[in-house]
Amino acid sequence: MKKKAGLFDLDGVIFDTEGQYTQFWSEEGKLLQESSDFSARIKGRTLKEILDRYFPDQKQADEVIKRLSRFEQEMVIEYIPGAREFILGLKEQGVKLAIVTSSNDLKMQNVYRLHPEVKKVFDVIITADKITRSKPDPECYLLAARELGMKKEECVVFEDSFSGLEAGRRAEMKVVGLATSNPAEKIADKADVVVPDFRGLSFTDILN
Structure with missing residues (x-):
């Protein structure tokens, strides 16, 4: 066909943009004391899924959203x-x-x-x-x-x-x-x- x-x-x-996101999520993973492959593990996941699984605390999730929003506004596309x-x-x-x-x-x-x-x-x-x-x-x-x-x-x-x-x-x-x-x-x-x-x-x- x-x-x-x-x-x-x-x-x-x-x-x-993948390299920029890898850097961002690697830094977020460090805050969680996650392993160095954190950014690889969350690739392809929606933001909601990432927050629900790794940032269940609402205050913590809100902070991640703020950082991500600021990052995306400044990133090179x-x-x-x-x-x-x-x-x-x-x-x-x-x-x-x-x-x-x-x-x-x-x-x-x-x-x-x-x-x-x-x-x-x-x-x-x-x-x-x-x-x-x-x-x-x-x-x-x-x-x-x-x-x-x-x-x-x-x-x-x-x-x-x-x-x-x-x-x-x-x-x-x-x-x-x-x-x-x-x-x-x-x-x-x-x-x-x-x-x-x-x-x-x-x-x-x-x-x-």
Whole structure:
């Protein structure tokens, strides 16, 4: 069946922000006296899930939210190399586009402020506020396909995190792994195709 839709994770796939989030959550993990892989363990989780599990005290959770909000207002949000050109190319070809992210609407407002083209280019944007189960559960990708009016067999998922790659697989969609957050060899068995970034990439390359 012909692939007609591209479903993109946000951080580490469209925008080069994963390193910044890794640093932020590593610092938060130190406050909890968690191990050094705290940021890796919470990747792909919604903020609500992180707070419920690791910051059950409301006062502590409120402080984390304040720090995160301030951090996101100041963070640099730049495209992964080649991502903007690749996505605009798909749009011109008539491919339906969705963002599927564990970020909430508040974070997305900052994205729209810095990159207003995002709301115009993507047909559907699935955020943490629209789902009940985060990645690796496939709910978010299946919801995106439904909102696009596409069958799962018509969709290609673009992901970088282990939980996101698993979500795409469990949604029974073709999965492209971006080696932006993890080494290519670490995600090779979790994706149908692995690429370093979007430079020089075409949709035809992926499908073949």
